[in-house]
Each structure stands twice: as structure tokens, then as C-alpha cells.
Amino acid sequence: MRQALLSSRARQGAGLASPVSVPAPVRGWNTRDPIAQMRPLYAAILENWFPMEGEVQMRGGSSSWATGGSGTVKTLLSFAQNNGTKKLFACTDSGVYDATAGGAMGAAVTSLTNGLLEAVVLTNSAGVNYLWGVNGADKVKTYNGTAWADLDGASTPAITGPTVTNLNWCWLFKRRIFAVEKNSMNVWYGPIDSIAGTFSKFPLGAIFKRGGSLLSGANWTIDGGQGADDYCVFITSEGEVAVYQGINPASATSWSLVGVYFVGRPPSRRCFANYGGDLVVTTEFGELSMAQIFREGLLSVDKALSGAIRPTFSQAVRDYRANAGWQTILYPARNALIVNIPISTSQSYQYVMNTITGAWCAFTGWDTQCFAVHDGVLYFGRPSGVVAKAWDGTIAGDFTADITANALQAYNRFGRNEWKQMVLARPLLAVDDAVQLGFGFSADYDTSVVSSTIPRGSLSSFSYWGSAIWNTALWAGQLVRQKRWYHVSSEPGYAQAFLLQAATKNATIVSWSGTDFQVV
Numbered sequence: 001m002r003q004a005l006l007s008s009r010a011r012q013g014a015g016l017a018s019p020v021s022v023p024a025p026v027r028g029w030n031t032r033d034p035i036a037q038m039r040p041l042y043a044a045i046l047e048n049w050f051p052m053e054g055e056v057q058m059r060g061g062s063s064s065w066a067t068g069g070s071g072t073v074k075t076l077l078s079f080a081q082n083n084g085t086k087k088l089f090a091c092t093d094s095g096v097y098d099a100t101a102g103g104a105m106g107a108a109v110t111s112l113t114n115g116l117l118e119a120v121v122l123t124n125s126a127g128v129n130y131l132w133g134v135n136g137a138d139k140v141k142t143y144n145g146t147a148w149a150d151l152d153g154a155s156t157p158a159i160t161g162p163t164v165t166n167l168n169w170c171w172l173f174k175r176r177i178f179a180v181e182k183n184s185m186n187v188w189y190g191p192i193d194s195i196a197g198t199f200s201k202f203p204l205g206a207i208f209k210r211g212g213s214l215l216s217g218a219n220w221t222i223d224g225g226q227g228a229d230d231y232c233v234f235i236t237s238e239g240e241v242a243v244y245q246g247i248n249p250a251s252a253t254s255w256s257l258v259g260v261y262f263v264g265r266p267p268s269r270r271c272f273a274n275y276g277g278d279l280v281v282t283t284e285f286g287e288l289s290m291a292q293i294f295r296e297g298l299l300s301v302d303k304a305l306s307g308a309i310r311p312t313f314s315q316a317v318r319d320y321r322a323n324a325g326w327q328t329i330l331y332p333a334r335n336a337l338i339v340n341i342p343i344s345t346s347q348s349y350q351y352v353m354n355t356i357t358g359a360w361c362a363f364t365g366w367d368t369q370c371f372a373v374h375d376g377v378l379y380f381g382r383p384s385g386v387v388a389k390a391w392d393g394t395i396a397g398d399f400t401a402d403i404t405a406n407a408l409q410a411y412n413r414f415g416r417n418e419w420k421q422m423v424l425a426r427p428l429l430a431v432d433d434a435v436q437l438g439f440g441f442s443a444d445y446d447t448s449v450v451s452s453t454i455p456r457g458s459l460s461s462f463s464y465w466g467s468a469i470w471n472t473a474l475w476a477g478q479l480v481r482q483k484r485w486y487h488v489s490s491e492p493g494y495a496q497a498f499l500l501q502a503a504t505k506n507a508t509i510v511s512w513s514g515t516d517f518q519v520v
Contacts, residue, residue: 017423017518020414022498024056024512025049025407028359031312035445036495038410042308044497048405049512050336050352051359058405058502058510059352059363060334060391062380062398066090066099068106069385072345074115074324076372076381079131081145082123088374089131089143090387091115096141096148099379099387110148113137116324118269120172125193132195136168136182142195157196162188169216169269173232174247178217180269185214187234189249202249204234204242207260212238216269220279220290231258233272233290239265239283243294261293267317268326273337275330275355280305282328282339284321286313287353305337305353309360313351316341325369330355331378334391342369346383365398366390396433397505404503405510411445411495414519422490424518427500429482433507439486439500443493479509485516 025043028051035044043049049056066088075091076099090099092115095108112135119133119141131143139150140159151157152164162181167188169180177190177199185205191197204214215237222229232244241263246255264283271282279290285299286306293299306313320326325342337353350363368380368388378390389395397403414420422441429435490496498517502510 017520019516020519021514021516022409022412022414023514024051025409026051026054026056026357026359028308028354028357029361030308030410032308032310035411040410040412042410043407044410045406045408045499046361047407048361048363048365048403049407050334050361051354051357053357055511055513056361056407057512058403058504058507060393060508061395061403061505062366062388062390063395064386064399065102065379065389066097066105066387067385068104069097069387070094070108071115071385072369072383073381073385073387074369075117075119076370076374076379076387077117077119077131077133078372078374079121079143079145080129082127082129083145085145086375087143087145088372088379088387090381090385091117092385097385102389105385105387110141110150111138112141116168117141118169120170120177122172122175122177122195123193124195130195132170132177134164134167134170134179137165140164140167151196155196159190159196159199161199161201171217171219173217173219174230178232180214180216183213185236187214187217200250207242207257208236208238208240210236210238210240210262212236212240215266216271218272218274218279220274222277222291233279235263235266235271235281237265239263241281241290241293243290259294259297261297261299263288263293263299265321267321268324270327273328273330275332275337280328280337282326284314284317286310287328287337287339287351305358306351306360308358309351316351319343327369327371329371329373331371331373331391333373333376333378338363338371340368340371345369365401365403393508396508400505402503402505404501407500407512408442409498409500411442411497413495414517416519417494419492419494420496420519421492422488422496422498422517423520424485425488425498426483426485426516428513428515429502430479430509430511430513431482431504431507432479432509433504435502435504435507435510437500437502439488439498441488441490441499442497443491444495446491446493485518 027041029046030042071092073090077089079087088099090097095111097105114135114137117133117135133141139152167179168182175192188199190199217234220231234242243258264285273280286304323342327340339351342348370381
């Protein structure tokens with residue numbers, strides 16, 4: 001009765017309610033700080049809300065782009081020819097499919113026995129662009145813009161030196177292809193500007209002290225140039241990284257070891273991503289900056305890019321490190337660094353960082369084992385041979401289903417260290433079509449109803465936060481600012497945390513800049 005009386009008086013303007021305003025959680029998701037000390041711009045839950053500089057925005061939708069592959073799409077490859085033609089290929093355990101045009105992909109353009117095809121694009125001495133790929137099972141796969149071919153020691157042209165079916169990772173450094181030999185500490189490198197010829201072995205076992213095998217490597221260009229700031233980086237299954245500088249591994253005068261660092265075990269060979277002058281590596285310690293490690297000469301877990309979600313990130317690696325599908329990728333169009341976390345062969349979620357602000361969130365609803373950016377747009381592979389297009393600003397919903405976004409802001413005393421209750425809320429939203437909203441509060445750190453993932457179900461029955469008021473508003477055709485007050489009732493307490501849930505399959509923009517409250 002007291003709760004109803006207070007709400008009634010607040011609505012009648014009896015002077016009991018005072019206004020407060022809280023910005024949206026633009027600092028992102030935080031699972032590191034004690035819940036009672038978390039700063040207001042963080043969120044204890046931030047699912048499918050992407051934190052930006054002045055607002056948080058519901059992530060974009062996804063839709064089927066290409067269909068007809070046999071089996072799960074495990075790799076997507078983007079290839080650009082020097083005549084401007086661009087191709088998107090989808091790889092499964094049965095073959096490579098041309099997904100460029102969308103729709104039905106037709107028969108495989110070349111066969112595979114392992115869909116984890118790792119590839120680079122190299123321009124040879126004749127000026128022809130080649131896609132060059134390995135998977136640790138099949139011969140080297142090449143594509144010249146017209147035809148696919150298999151390379152080995154007996155092909156024309158031929159690759160001599162390694163057993164090509166044992167090569168399972170590749171990258172370019174100083175105009176040479178480098179390829180890892182699986183289950184070994186050996187890397188093989190080819191002639192300059194060539195897809196074939198004699199590949200030379202570069203053994204690395206002597207410099208690593210923790211054992212294991214060489215997992216992958218990357219080219220790291222610190223200043224964007226092609227000079228002394230280019231480094232060749234190797235990582236082992238046990239988490240040791242070696243950084244080399246130079247041109248030719250066969251020359252003692254033009255090739256030198258810069259340093260060996262321990263960074264923690266990576267969950268996958270797809271653990272590197274370049275952005276700006278940094279090389280990011282995904283390990284059991286989180287998302288790490290090689291620039292920071294290189295600058296300080298050691299690993300500082302507290303300075304990990306994923307520091308705000310360090311406990312959650314590390315737990316995900318412990319739980320799912322054995323699963324195929326881990327990948328780290330940069331999506332420049334959205335200033336997003338995406339880490340795919342496979343929880344099974346058909347389910348995954350993503351941890352996503354804004355590369356400008358460093359703020360994190362989680363994405364759900366994109367069940368995938370691989371991503372690729374092709375012609376500036378994000379794509380991901382799905383079971384049953386499907387390629388999906390995502391987050392390009394034009395797609396509403398996920399495959400015609402709702403996108404549901406959840407946020408639980410940090411607990412807030414609103415400058416008053418006394419008992420209080422929330423009676424009115426006004427989320428400041430901008431939307432371009434119909435959105436269904438849900439509100440709720442959690443008082444005094446009562447996390448018994450809080451979980452890292454909000455249970456999915458009928459939005460109309462979402463009321464387990466003690467009280468939730470639902471509203472369906474229709475806006476269409478343009479971006480509309482929504483500033484309506486809603487009556488809410490909450491349990492009394494000293495600190496209150498606001499929950500906002502939004503669901504839509506029609507809107508392509510849902511932005512949240514802050515919330516006004518009336519508090520008694």
C-alpha cells in the first residue's frame with residue numbers, strides 16, 4: 001500500500017519526487033569492478049547494445065545472403081582482383097563455394113576435406129593477384145581470378161620443400177608467403193612475389209621454452225610503412241610469441257630476433273587481428289595489445305584491451321577453448337573488434353569492442369564459426385551451408401526474428417545516501433520503426449534475479465525484475481526522438497539499477513542516449 005501511495009502522490013505532483021538523469025552506459029560492459037563500486041557509465045549487462053561515444057545503439061540485423069553449401073561454413077574468404085572484381089568464397093568440409101552474388105551458390109568450385117582454409121592474397125611478379133590457401137589436409141589451393149588449382153611437389157608450378165598437406169596457416173611478410181607446418185615448430189617461407197617454387201624451412205623450436213607447437217603468425221606493421229617497423233610475429237600453442245625483424249630468414253645480417261614474450265595460450269590459430277599500428281592477440285588472459293607488450297617488454301594483464309570484462313573473457317576461454325570457431329576480426333565500418341566465442345558447433349556469441357572508446361558489449365543471435373569483411377560489409381558463416389550478411393545499416397531483425405537488446409546499468413545512489421524508490425522513467429531514444437520496450441529496477445545489489453544472459457521468452461511476460469511496464473509504439477519512415485514518461489514501480493533501496501530491454505524486427509536504428517527518472 002505504501003508503494004502505491006507514493007506513486008500516486010508522485011503522479012499528482014505532490015512534491016515528493018525529484019528528477020535525476022543518467023547517461024546511457026557508453027563506457028560499456030563491466031564484469032571486473034565490484035558491483036557496489038561500478039561507475040555510472042558502465043553496465044553490468046550489455047547485450048546487443050553497442051556502446052558508442054555519446055550513446056549506445058542496438059546492433060544491426062542479419063539476413064541470409066547465400067545458401068546451398070554442403071555442411072557448416074567454417075571459413076569465408078574475400079578476394080579482390082587487380083581489375084576491381086571482388087569475390088566472396090564460403091568454405092565447408094566438402095568444398096569452396098562462390099557466394100559473391102548471393103542466392104543459391106551452386107556446386108563447389110573446388111573440393112576440400114577441411115573447411116578451415118586459411119588464405120592470403122599475393123600479387124606475383126607478373127602482376128597477377130592470387131588467393132593462396134592451406135588447411136592442413138589438402139594440397140595448397142590457389143585462385144587467380146578465373147580458375148582454382150591445387151599445388152604440390154608435382155604440380156605446375158610446383159611447391160618443393162614442405163609436405164603441403166601439413167601446412168595449416170599462412171600469412172604474408174615482406175612479399176613472401178610464410179606457412180606453418182602443423183604439429184611442429186617449423187615455418188616454411190617461399191620466394192619473393194611467388195606462389196610456388198622452393199620453400200625454405202625456418203625452425204623455431206630452439207627459442208621457445210614452454211613446448212607445444214607453432215600455431216600461427218602475422219605481419220605487424222607499426223607505422224603503416226614498409227620499412228624498419230615491420231615485424232614478423234609467431235605464436236605457439238603454449239602462449240609464447242616471437243617477434244622478428246628483417247627481410248630474409250636465411251640471412252644472419254638481414255634477419256634478427258627482437259624478443260620472445262609470454263602472452264597466454266590462444267584458443268585458436270585465428271587469434272590475431274591488425275588495427276591501426278597495433279596487433280591484437282586473443283589469449284586466455286583476454287584481448288591483448290602487442291604494442292603494449294612490445295613497449296613494456298612484458299605482459300601486464302591489467303592493461304589488456306579487454307580489462308573491463310577480464311573475468312568473463314578468461315572464463316569463456318577456459319570453458320570453450322577446445323571448440324572450433326574462435327576468431328578475432330576487425331570491422332572498420334563500425335569501429336568494432338569482434339571476438340567470436342563458439343559454445344558448440346551450432347551456437348556462438350561475440351564479445352565486441354568499440355575500437356575508438358575501448359568499451360565492450362556482448363552480441364547474441366549470430367550463431368557462427370567464422371566472419372569476414374567483404375567489400376566493406378560484414379558476413380558470417382552458418383550451419384547448413386548458409387552465408388549471412390550483417391550489421392550494414394539496412395537489415396532489420398535477425399532472419400525475420402526480433403533482435404532483443406538488454407542493459408542493466410550500474411547501481412546508482414543518485415547522490416543521495418538514503419532510502420529511495422523509482423516512480424517514473426523516460427528513456428531518451430531515437431528509432432526509425434516499431435520497437436517494444438521493457439523497464440525494470442534492481443535494488444541494493446540484489447543479483448538473485450540478475451544473470452549474465454537475460455532469459456529469452458515472450459516480451460509481454462517479462463516481469464521478473466519485480467515490475468516491468470511494456471509499451472509498443474509505432475514510428476516509421478524517419479528517425480524519431482522518443483521522450484515519453486512511463487510509470488514504473490520498484491522495490492525501495494539505497495541503490496537502484498535500471499534495466500532497459502528493447503526488441504524489434506522492423507527498426508534499423510535504435511539509439512539510447514540516457515534516461516531521466518523521478519525518484520522519491
